[in-house]
Amino acid sequence: MITGEPNESDVLEPVSKTAVLSLHDRIIGDIERNILSGKWPPGTRIPSEHDLCGDYDCSRMTVNKALSELARSGLIERRRKAGSFVMRAPSRTAALEISDVRAEVEELGAAYRFEILTRRRRRAGRMDAGRLEGIGDGPLLDLTCRHWAGDRPFCIEERLINLTATPEAVDEPFADTPPGSWLLARAPWTSAEHRIAARPAGVRPAALLDIALGACCLTIQRRTWSGEAPITYVQLTYPGELHELVARFSPSHR
Known part of the structure; x- marks a missing residue:
């Protein structure tokens, strides 16, 4: 049993929502820069969710949320079983x-x-x-x-x-x-x-x-x-x- 006032090392810091959002924004920003700079031209396959999780050391939910937002903005398209791709101009x-x-x-x-x-x-x-x-x-x-x-x-x-x-x-x-x-x-x-x-x-x-x-x-x-x-x-x-x-x-x- 722990008695007395807890030491600083005994306290678990709550997960910062701001940090999660910051990482989410970082993923979006990096992909946007690659697309808008022309490094990833239309039709380019975006790294898989699994690869992005490894690159950013984050959960798949964070990556999925970022890719979904990019798809809603019209920068990428997500295809069933094929992955995500830089959107071609209509x-x-x-x-x-x-x-x-x-x-x-x-x-x-x-x-x-x-x-x-x-x-x-x-x-x-x-x-x-x-x-x-x-x-x-x-x-x-x-x-x-x-x-x-x-x-x-x-x-x-x-x-x-x-x-x-x-x-x-x-x-x-x-x-x-x-x-x-x-x-x-x-x-x-x-x-x-x-x-x-x-x-x-x-x-x-x-x-x-x-x-x-x-x-x-x-x-x-x-x-x-x-x-x-x-x-x-x-x-x-x-x-x-x-x-x-x-x-x-x-x-x-x-």
Whole structure:
């Protein structure tokens, strides 16, 4: 039993909340400096929580709190099972133009690649009539393509091509050129329509884009025609936080 007044060495100092916050701020400040100085360019993988705990001799809760705050500020993005990465600037699409996904990715300074996930030649059905007006029961090429920016899925492309208008598409392997770029070069269009919406990610888009189920996505539905003949219908689905639409226009004079 300890009797009398305690010695200074017998007293346990309470954990200083200020010290914890100071360490939390130090982690944030160090990561911010690495990003803003350009030492860690967009797309760079941040050291893991385990590594940061070792570097700063702190708890995982402190590191997690710091990374969560950096994510909320828009400096980093946290991906399930992959870790944390320096946020890329949002890609931009001109709302009144037909953009090329490859060009969008290259403007970000990221390496571009794509993969054809599904490909099927079939006859148009009733649901296709609303997407490609006037196609009837004509032949279609039904494609699903995933585009990448570096090691991150960039968008999903779900496309129908009218094979009556572009019969050469049936033999095109799309090995080196994605479907959208191929059509822009081979099938000149005379009119187009865009429908733009924000939608929650379903099971398949969430898995293909490596985002949370229900996360906000930007979808662009586009139809193009050559004269009266429909050429293609496409739906592009982007992670909402990484994409924005820009339109530049002048006042109308009546």
